[in-house]
Amino acid sequence: MRPALQAAVLTLALAASGGCNRHVVKHPPSPQEQARHAYFKGMEDLVAGNYLPAIQIFNQVARSPRYVRYAALARLRIGDAFFLQDRFEEAIEAYRVFVAQYGSDANVPYARFRIAAAYHARMPGSWFATPPASEMDQTMTTQAQRELEGFLRTFPTSRYAPEARRMLIDARKMLLEHELYVARYYEKRQKWRATAWRLDGALRTYPELAGTPDIVWRMARAYQRADEDADAARAYAMYLERFPKGPKRRGAKQALDELRRDLENPPPAAPESGADTSAPHAAPAPAEDDDGDSPPPERPDADIDDP
Numbered sequence: 001m002r003p004a005l006q007a008a009v010l011t012l013a014l015a016a017s018g019g020c021n022r023h024v025v026k027h028p029p030s031p032q033e034q035a036r037h038a039y040f041k042g043m044e045d046l047v048a049g050n051y052l053p054a055i056q057i058f059n060q061v062a063r064s065p066r067y068v069r070y071a072a073l074a075r076l077r078i079g080d081a082f083f084l085q086d087r088f089e090e091a092i093e094a095y096r097v098f099v100a101q102y103g104s105d106a107n108v109p110y111a112r113f114r115i116a117a118a119y120h121a122r123m124p125g126s127w128f129a130t131p132p133a134s135e136m137d138q139t140m141t142t143q144a145q146r147e148l149e150g151f152l153r154t155f156p157t158s159r160y161a162p163e164a165r166r167m168l169i170d171a172r173k174m175l176l177e178h179e180l181y182v183a184r185y186y187e188k189r190q191k192w193r194a195t196a197w198r199l200d201g202a203l204r205t206y207p208e209l210a211g212t213p214d215i216v217w218r219m220a221r222a223y224q225r226a227d228e229d230a231d232a233a234r235a236y237a238m239y240l241e242r243f244p245k246g247p248k249r250r251g252a253k254q255a256l257d258e259l260r261r262d263l264e265n266p267p268p269a270a271p272e273s274g275a276d277t278s279a280p281h282a283a284p285a286p287a288e289d290d291d292g293d294s295p296p297p298e299r300p301d302a303d304i305d306d307p
Contacts, residue, residue: 035061035070042077051081072102076111088118109151113160116147120167123174134177141178145171176206180215187222196222196231213239213246224255233259 029037042057058081061074079094095111095118102108123144124136148168152161183198199219202210220235236256240249 031064032068032070035064035068035074039070039074039077042074046077046081046084049084051085055081072098072105072107075101076107079111079114083114083118086121088122092118109155109158109160112147112151112155113158113164116144116151116164117167119144119147120171123171132181134174134181138175138178141171141174145175172206172209176202176209179205179210183218187218190225192222192226193228196226196228196235200231200235211242213243213248216242217246217248217252220252220255224259229259229263233263 038057038061042054042061045051045054045057055078058074058078061068061070062078064071064074075094075098079091079098082088082091082094092115095115098105098111099108099115119140122140124133124138124141145168148164148171151158151164152168155161158164179198179202183195183202186192186195186198196219199210199215199222203215203219216235216239220232220239223229223232223235233256236252236259239246239252240256243249246252
């Protein structure tokens with residue numbers, strides 16, 4: 001028998017004898033296989049809205065050895081399960097744990113975005129029989145802005161960046177509305193310096209949103225009423241530069257001209273003790289508002305605390 005044919009016959013014989021042996025050795029599944037099977041079972045529960053059993057399964061998978069890919073994915077899905085239940089504080093914590101443990105993982109941008117989105121979801125909202133959202137505490141809004149800005153600085157080209165930019169605009173609008181609410185609070189109490197500082201701060205912090213004719217005009221009037229002539233002149237000049245056709249341009253120009261004259265020709269200093277005061281200077285006439293009201297005197301108690 002030729003060697004090649006002999007080898008073929010022996011192979012078939014061995015195969016036949018092996019086929020008759022029913023004692024096949026089965027190896028236990030590897031940690032990777034076990035984790036994969038459990039992870040997809042958890043995903044089925046997550047998609048079905050069975051969040052509690054899904055979290056339990058993901059917690060088990062997350063305890064797998066670090067080399068098991070599904071351990072990192074399970075840690076991420078724990079955050080998703082909390083997020084989908086509006087349990088945002090727990091979701092944030094789960095995502096932060098993932099970022100801390102798997103800082104080089106490809107899903108870190110997703111986890112960072114979800115952290116920011118969770119803070120955005122916790123921003124105050126307007127409900128029936130509640131104050132407007134802008135009048136509520138803005139701690140979560142401030143945190144959302146911080147997280148969104150950090151995400152966009154780190155991952156500007158991420159697939160989640162467009163949505164993050166939209167959320168950031170929402171947060172900044174809310175924070176601006178809060179500043180304007182506080183400014184109105186001081187305006188009603190005629191605390192002009194505090195009013196001006198709030199509006200000026202809003203213009204500096206949110207220039208893309210606050211640079212409107214109304215806000216600049218109100219800031220200028222508040223500075224003028226607080227007898228802060230230099231800042232009032234700056235504000236009126238800003239109004240005329242930015243809004244040359246604005247509805248208050250005539251009043252702004254008139255007020256600016258008067259303020260510049262006063263700044264260029266300040267009133268004489270008070271006489272020193274013992275000086276001749278037989279010929280007192282005439283007091284200048286008070287400047288009139290556009291609506292005929294005299295600017296109120298400066299309030300020495302014009303604090304800047306939040307209402």
